[in-house]
Amino acid sequence: MGKTMIELNNISKSYQITKNNSLKVLKGIDLNINRSEIAAIVGKSGAGKSTLLHIIGTLDKPDTGSMTFEESDIFAMNDKQIASFRAKDVGFIFQFHHLLPEFTALENVQIAARIAGSTDEDKAKELLAEVGLGDRMHHKPSELSGGEAQRVAIARALVNSPAIVLADEPTGNLDSENADAVIDLIFTLRKKFGQTFVIVTHNEEFAAKCDRIIKMTDGMITG
Numbered sequence: 001m002g003k004t005m006i007e008l009n010n011i012s013k014s015y016q017i018t019k020n021n022s023l024k025v026l027k028g029i030d031l032n033i034n035r036s037e038i039a040a041i042v043g044k045s046g047a048g049k050s051t052l053l054h055i056i057g058t059l060d061k062p063d064t065g066s067m068t069f070e071e072s073d074i075f076a077m078n079d080k081q082i083a084s085f086r087a088k089d090v091g092f093i094f095q096f097h098h099l100l101p102e103f104t105a106l107e108n109v110q111i112a113a114r115i116a117g118s119t120d121e122d123k124a125k126e127l128l129a130e131v132g133l134g135d136r137m138h139h140k141p142s143e144l145s146g147g148e149a150q151r152v153a154i155a156r157a158l159v160n161s162p163a164i165v166l167a168d169e170p171t172g173n174l175d176s177e178n179a180d181a182v183i184d185l186i187f188t189l190r191k192k193f194g195q196t197f198v199i200v201t202h203n204e205e206f207a208a209k210c211d212r213i214i215k216m217t218d219g220m221i222t223g
């Protein structure tokens, strides 16, 4: 297997604003994501960063272009196969943790595993211990700090051993101390599991630490 895990070719995406007016948000993106790399996507608000991340995660489909994962043409697959790729091979981390409020930290991580068909109950515990929350597993989201809740969300993103974790401003809602803890954790998880991450961030210090900075301007990659 080669080094490249995901390859995007000529991806474009427009949104229909009115009947006669559409907004071109991605304008022919070519991008390779390598196995075990931590790549940062940076750029101004409205540049198309989240849209690109959603397409890589198949939360959205491009208008043109293709994406291959381990040499499979993802958008040529049927919806069921695409959903299976999303559930098994992609983990998501967002700015807000989006944990289910009625469930404990452990249950939140286990639910994600069960949805993907896993019966391994211990994996969730191991990951919560790994993110430093071994003694907070039975707390509900309202009983966790913001940084702790985000670390639960990271454990949830990793529970199905996804090929790639996509993070959209994962430190955007955290103070600098908690942001630093999340950043350190991401690097630890890469070291330990060889985990691949693509991370949209406005945090310049974080971006500078990543293996590669992908700069987006007005729907294009410009650096």
Ligand SMILES: Nc1ncnc2c1ncn2[C@@H]1O[C@H](COP(=O)(O)OP(=O)(O)OP(=O)(O)O)[C@@H](O)[C@H]1O
Pocket (backbone or CB within 6 Å): 015, 016, 023, 025, 043, 044, 045, 046, 047, 048, 049, 050, 051, 052
């Ligand atoms: N569903 C939609 N319908 C119409 N326009 C959209 C839609 N989603 C995004 N856009 C527009 O597409 C452009 C790119 O949005 P996107 O969310 O990808 O930007 P971003 O780079 O992530 O910005 P930010 O840093 O503010 O999160 C923006 O101008 C936005 O208004």
Ligand SMILES: [Mg+2]
Pocket (backbone or CB within 6 Å): 049, 050, 051, 168
């Ligand atoms: Mg965004």
